[in-house]
Amino acid sequence: MKVPFSWLKDYVDTDISAQELKDKLFSCGFEVEELKYVGEEIDRCVVGRIEQIEKHPDADKLRICKLNCGEYGEDIQIVTGADNVFEGALVPVALDGSSLHGGIRIKKGKLRGVESCGMLCSGEELGINDDWYDGADVNGILILQGDIPLGTDIKKVVGLDDYIFDIAVTANRPDCQSIYGIAREVAAVLKKPLKPVELTYEVSPFSTSERVTVCVEAPDLCPRYIAHYVRRLKIEKSPLWMRRRLALSGLRAINNVVDITNFVLLELGQPMHAFDLSRIARNEICVRRAHEGEKIVTLDEKEFELSENNLVICDGVKPVALAGVMGGLNSGIEDDTSEVLFESAKFERANIRRTSRALGQKSDSSARFEKGVDAYTTGIAINRALNLIEFLGCGEIACDRFDIEEKAVQPTVINTSYSAINALLGIEVPKEEIKGILSRLNFNVTAKGDKITVTAPAYREDIEGYPDLAEEVIRMYGYDHIKGTFMPTAKVTGGGYSAEQRKEERVKRIIRGQDYNEIITYSFISPKDYALLRLDGEAEKAIRIKNPIGEDMSIMRTTLAPSMLNTLVRNLRRGNDRARLFEFASVYLADSLPLSDMPREEKTISFGVYGEGEDFFSAKGVYEAIAAEFGCAFAYEPVQKPFLHPGKSAKVLIGGEEVGYFGELAPDLAEELAVETPVYLGEFDYAKAEKMLGGEIKYKPLPKFPEIRRDLAFVVDESAVCAELEKAIFDASKYVTAVKLFDVYRSEQIGKGKKSMAFNVTFTPHENAFKPEDADGYVKRILKALGEKFGAVLR
Amino acid sequence: MQEKLDAIRSAIGEGIGQTNTRKELFELKMKYLGKTGEISALSKGMRDVPAEERPAMGKLVSDVRAWAEAQFAEREEFLKRKEIEERYQNEKVDVTMPARFAETGTQHPVSLVKKEIIECFEGMGFEIYEGPEIEKDYYNFQALNIPADHPARDMQDTFFITGEYLLRSQTSSGQIRVMENKKPPIKILSPGRVYRSDSDATHSPMFHQMEGLVVDKGITLCDLKGILDEFARRLFTSETKTRLRPSYFPFTEPSVEVDLSCHNCGGKGCRICKGTGWIEILGAGMVNRRVLENCGIDPDEYTGFAFGMGLERIAMIKYGINDMRYLFENDVRLLKQFKD
Secondary structure (H helix, E strand, O other): OEEEHHHHHOOEOOOOOHHHHHHHHHHOOOEEEEEEEOOOOOEEEEEEEEEEEEEOOOOOOOEEEEEEOHHHOOOEEEEEOOOOOOOOOEEEEEEEEEEEHHHEEEOOEEEOOEEEOEEEOOOHHHOOOOOOOOOOOOOOOOOEOOOOOOOOEHHHHHOOOOEEEEEEOOOOOHHHOOHHHHHHHHHHHHOOOEOOOOOOOOOOOOOHHHHOEEEEOOOOOOOEEEEEEEEOOOOOOOOHHHHHHHHHOOOOOOOHHHHHHHHHHHHHOOOEEEEEHHHOHHHEEEEEEOOOOOEEEEOOOOEEEOOOOOEEEEOOOOEEEEOOOEEEOOOOOOOOOOOEEEEEEEOOHHHHHHHHHHHOOOOHHHHHHHHOOOHHHHHHHHHHHHHHHHHHOOOEEEEEEEEEEOOOOOOOEEEEEHHHHHHHHOOOOOHHHHHHHHHHOOOEEEEEOOEEEEEOOOOOOOOOOHHHHHHHHHHHHOHHHOOOOOOOOOOOOOOEOOHHHHHHHHHHHHHHHOOOEEOOOOOEEOHHHHHHOOOOOOHHHOEEOOOOOOHHHOEEOOOOHHHHHHHHHHHHHOOOOOEEEEEEEEEEEOOOOOOOOOOEEEEEEEEEEEOOOOOHHHHHHHHHHHHHHHOOOOEEEEOOOOOEEEEEEEEEEEOOEEEEEEEEEOHHHHHHOOOOOOEEEEEEOHHHHHHHOOOOOOOOOOOOOOOEEEEEEEEEEOOOOHHHHHHHHHHHOOOEEEEEEEEEEOOOOOOOOEEEEEEEEEEOOOOOOOOOOHHHHHHHHHHHHHHHHHOOEEO | OHHHHHHHHHHHHHHHHHOOOHHHHHHHHHHHHOOOOHHHHHHHHHHHOOOOOHHHHHHHHHHHHHHHHHHHHHHHHHHHHHHHHHHHHHOOOOOOOOOOOOOOOOOOHHHHHHHHHHHHHHOOOOEEOOOOOEEEHHHHOHHHOOOOOOHHHHHOOOOEOOOOEEEOOOOOHHHHHHHHHOOOOEEEEEEEEEEOOOOEOOEOOEEEEEEEEEEEOOOOHHHHHHHHHHHHHHHOOOOOOEEEEEEEEOOEEEEEEEEEEOOOOOOOOOOOOOOOOEEEEEEEEEEOHHHHHHOOOOOOOOEEEEEEEEHHHHHHHHHOOOOOOHHHHOOHHHHOOOOO
């Protein structure tokens, strides 16, 4: 919301600076996002009188002017190329060292050998047009009118000596989307009286209702509709003061009638419309839902096909306006318009918002209606428009009007107490202070002891209950009165993580303990990511976003693998020579599409490694570290995944259930990605595995007698599997408590198709200490078992 | 005999002086004092000495043995010291060479901030609740007093899945789920991923929020301020102050924007706080009566406050990261800087 300081001052007498006002507004809930001095670009530019003009001796088109600029010099020589100057003219003079619109700097210099101590300015060079000062659009020097003291700062003359407050108005305060709305707040916060808006006008003895009929067929979408007839219009240029106000607010002046509607929108926040009555068929105006397929061409010459969701204003034959959004091209004000019907209406904001979005058509009016317009302002705005018609003397005003309001809005009345307000705030704001603040904000307060009955002003449709009053009080009383307390009335609660959450944190800590760095990637991925991993048909099972930022962030991932792979590749490409990464995040699984029930969000861990020393088994370390921490055992079996090396990938099982996989990125896929280092990645279905990860620590007594360790190397077939040998060793003796492969060796001596596998086996005694010969007996049994099952021989 | 002993004495004296290692010394010692050594042989030879000479002879031999043992011991001590000194000379390491140690991984900066915030609040009795990210319109908007076509919906560009399902645009949705299932006293922190259709240096289409909610009897705006003061002091410095200023959120009334005094300049004004001395850090307010009603909690009996903050924003402020996108590039060189 852009608010010119000068306009604000029409309604509140204030002697504080713009900066001080900015701080005051900030304190009561209106952040000034930008405070702009309108003439900030213009410096050292003053009013001067041309005392004498001579021709330049060496240039036909140049003239040498002698300027009297009062205190800045009574005989300043300036050369100009403009031909509209004359002796005695008052002109803007940019002095030596001055700056102008667009950052132009003026310095003393010579033009064709003649000294020029500045520049005479055009309107354009001051950054203004005709709306700021009559004659500013002229191609030449701006000739100033009237009697202005020489040396006066030009900014004061052309309206640039002003500030614009760009105020962020929160969505609950549509009543402050106007100059007058802000003025009400300023008056309250400065404790100054608010001056009323001029709303009176003289009527002529003719009637609106005799000229036109108005009906509202959709009162749900149009709670109030006011129409007032004005005739014998003279369409002309608006006076300078009005044009300047519009210009300050960033609007161009059009003509008096259009300007009045815009002026009222800015000043009171009520969008207005004026229909050219001569172009209204059958002298009828009807507010109704559009018929399916009905068409309208708006003022900006765009055609729209409408539906029942759109509200239109129609004459006896056709739509003449898209209600609240834009007037129709068929009923707008033209230069020869002589009679209009002024419309001031409240349209339902939700409907305007839907229509504006659906059709992609926006205007100042629709933007304003979307925020919400109150029925009270609808009523005063029409009076203000008619007051301006009279003030500008540009038409005759009918003696009656249509004011269709199915259910007049009653002001909100809140029965509460001073103590309720203070209880919510937690401080004791004195009763008189509360009453004073609410009264200054135009609330009507009647008090009886602690009890108060508060009537909200008609324009405050946001007020619902006493917490709203508490907010009004504290924002004016000052938030610095709120002193921190520590919930003295609250019950003690336990707090902290739940057991499940602690387990998650523990798993993450274990993985970090293996030198993995946590990453966070977007939950949405591209269908191309599935294609990259050759996961055919997977993308179709994923949940799609209806309005994604782009195709590459359009589906909710059902796997973390693509994000992990992309992150690994990014790190590789950036020259990071090694990385260990993991992510703990949800995947999103729909039981059916389109989504008709809450999808499953399952917590998953992805991990990936590359770099010196990394291989399949270092990647496997993630699982084993988790198993070691939780005292559980994972089983591993070869697996085929479309994006992994078929000989170097495994699925991971716990209690017979598959809970993850990992492996080397398929070499051909690596080549596709121009990745030369082997990359390993995996995914752990944490949601599924979580219940099987024990957490309880249970003490096992230390063995009473010494354990025995033996290193045993077996020659076996190449196809022998480590886990099966381990199991056979365990099964061969009840005293075996640990089996650890420590070497795999192949040589000609051992033979082709054979390998030697060396295990470190621990035997733990139970009740009695081992005798020296016991271990030999256990080893023999192991040899026998392995010999039978795998043809293994001791090396 | 005396001659023999003198010869041994001089041979030992000479021999010892020539030994350079403890091994050589040991061998020499064995030559004389070992089981079959020369002095031991003399002792054994006593049997052949006439009985009357034996005491005198025996004394001579035992004197030599004692003398020899003392000589060897002395030399032993000397050589030991010499060897150690030589080791000290030869075994010097370059103490500046790199160590070997098991490195540990790191938490993502956003997780680190999340952890620190949780640590601030868990001691105050806040539990942690994580709600679903794919949410129903009802929980993300309607129950939070944001009906369809409410202008507040424009404050956040929401990603939709269907007409009813969407990616939650705020962790505030968790408030409703908690209050539907739990009666006061409620103290909840709800962290998680949220989504808005926005992408630039300070906005990411996915980011993290932390929602806080307290509902109990007699909760006031001052309590909100007190809790946030404590939070600010713990997360930043003990001098950090908070400032409340009026704002608007549909689910709180009154609503406030909370600023922290700039940790960089201490409030004097600098580049980080854009000269204001304050940094906007979170939105908060007293829970709107309608929201309580929507969850079946009597607003005449209970009041509460809620606050919500963006974790990326806090991470950026706390660690001086100037572009939010860096947080999602996951470059190991960045990640490694954020230790637990």
